[in-house]
Amino acid sequence: MKDSEFEFIRTLVYERSRILLDDRKRELVTARLGKRMRVNQVDSMGDYCHLLRSPEQEEERVQLIDAISTNHTFFFRELAHFDLVRDHIIPEMAARASAEGWTRFDAWSAACSSGEEAYSLAMTLASRLDGGGWPWQVEATDISHRVLAAAQRAIYKEGAVTPHTPEWAMTGFQRGFGPQLGHYRVKTAMRDRVNFRQLNLLEASPPFSSPLQLIFCRNVMIYFDRQTQEELIARLTSHLVPGGYLIVGHSEGLSGVRHQLQLVQPSVYRLPPAR
Numbered sequence: 452m453k454d455s456e457f458e459f460i461r462t463l464v465y466e467r468s469r470i471l472l473d474d475r476k477r478e479l480v481t482a483r484l485g486k487r488m489r490v491n492q493v494d495s496m497g498d499y500c501h502l503l504r505s506p507e508q509e510e511e512r513v514q515l516i517d518a519i520s521t522n523h524t525f526f527f528r529e530l531a532h533f534d535l536v537r538d539h540i541i542p543e544m545a546a547r548a549s550a551e552g553w554t555r556f557d558a559w560s561a562a563c564s565s566g567e568e569a570y571s572l573a574m575t576l577a578s579r580l581d582g583g584g585w586p587w588q589v590e591a592t593d594i595s596h597r598v599l600a601a602a603q604r605a606i607y608k609e610g611a612v613t614p615h616t617p618e619w620a621m622t623g624f625q626r627g628f629g630p631q632l633g634h635y636r637v638k639t640a641m642r643d644r645v646n647f648r649q650l651n652l653l654e655a656s657p658p659f660s661s662p663l664q665l666i667f668c669r670n671v672m673i674y675f676d677r678q679t680q681e682e683l684i685a686r687l688t689s690h691l692v693p694g695g696y697l698i699v700g701h702s703e704g705l706s707g708v709r710h711q712l713q714l715v716q717p718s719v720y721r722l723p724p725a726r
């Protein structure tokens with residue numbers, strides 16, 4: 452890929468998603484865009500860039516972001532976060548619910564990729580709240596249409612499910628048999644509690660208005676520069692109830708990022724409760 456082509460792709464991707472592509476990503480970008488070139492039947496990167504410039508090619512610019520974004524995820528990734536939600540955050544929020552007038556426990560998996568994180572959250576909330584009279588719901592958003600389609604299918608290979616899913620959560624899956632052997636489907640009862648929607652975290656407000664008790668925004672900030680991280684944290688914070696929790700990836704502390712949250716433990720933050 453020529454310097455000018457990489458620069459064009461890098462700028463377009465940054466403008467649309469704020470994902471930062473440094474020079475080390477050049478090979479990765481070339482490989483991922485190879486597929487898009489084949490789909491569009493263009494022979495050179497120059498022609499593909501030309502196509503992306505065309506006003507009629509909005510759909511291809513969406514596909515570009517889909518192709519560039521890294522969607523790696525699995526069920527109960529960073530298991531300690533789900534243990535914390537189950538053992539501390541849910542009981543604490545449940546104890547405060549009636550005094551605060553919270554009629555529902557609302558959680559958000561922001562940058563949910565293909566759904567594993569959102570369903571893991573649903574299974575965690577179900578394990579503590581089902582049958583207890585306090586309704587709950589999970590909102591789940593991602594910029595990529597491709598991963599959201601997979602999330603809605605809710606069918607996963609064994610390798611994404613079994614290595615980290617605790618025994619108590621396996622009841623949330625149906626095991627495939629026959630041609631579906633080696634696959635698991637998330638049960639309807641869980642699927643019905645998760646709303647998947649497309650959202651660029653830096654561009655628009657989420658399509659839900661009630662403030663949330665819990666936000667997971669994990670393993671996406673690493674792709675953003677400091678200024679974008681600050682903007683994102685401010686946006687997420689504005690959707691938390693007082694005392695609500697924001698959980699980021701284990702490798703993504705907020706050091707150097709200005710914010711108004713309290714550090715609870717590494718990667719776990721909380722909006723100070725109202726006095």
Ligand SMILES: C[S@@+](CC[C@H](N)C(=O)[O-])C[C@H]1O[C@@H](n2cnc3c(N)ncnc32)[C@H](O)[C@@H]1O
Binds near residue numbers: 520
């Ligand atoms: C590595 S995955 C993380 C998935 C999950 N949160 C986890 O920790 O396993 C990062 C996700 O962030 C999404 N993403 C990247 N930029 C985004 C943006 N500006 N708005 C919303 N989602 C974005 C990607 O599409 C991708 O699915």
